[in-house]
Amino acid sequence: SHERICQYIAKESGSLVVSVGYRLAPEHKYPAAYEDCLSATLHFLQHLQHYGVDPARVTVCGDSAGGNLAAAVSQTLAGRSDLPRLRAQILIYPGLQALDFNLPSYQQNRGVPLLFRERAAFFALLYLNGDALHMQEVLDGSHIPPDMRLKYRKWVSPD
Secondary structure, eight states, rough: OOOHHHHHHHHTTTTTOOOOOOOOTTSSSSTTHHHHHHHHHHHHHHHHHTTTTTTGEEEEETTHHHHHHHHHHHHHHHSSSOOOOOOOOEESSSOOOSTTSSSHHHHHHTOOSSSSSHOOOOOOOHHHHOTTTTTHHHTTTTTTTTHHHHHHTTTTOOO
């Protein structure tokens, strides 16, 4: 689904673009997709000379669930001293939080196609559980224990 955009980015930027095909939900639950992306990134970083890539110019990118995976891989690799550091991450409408689907951005964009609030929750549940049986609880916010909600309120809050 992303081959043409990857080709365009490679051509316009004069870059090597590696597109990772990862296992998808619901057949493959978390952490399958993350493990696939991390494994591919580790392999690439360990073999940069083979690809003729400058170790100081490696960037990870992803959109939607791929944005989530790019962010997770970046966080995992951030403290590694045995590998080249990632120069940047490009996250295009990433799914980065599933604590609260009632934040202002979800309310303001609740009727904007393509990724409605309910659809975002649905896909998050497929990714994590392989099913969306508890979607209403997630939309209501009752899937998060009160102590966790208080702990992260500074970062994830309608305020």
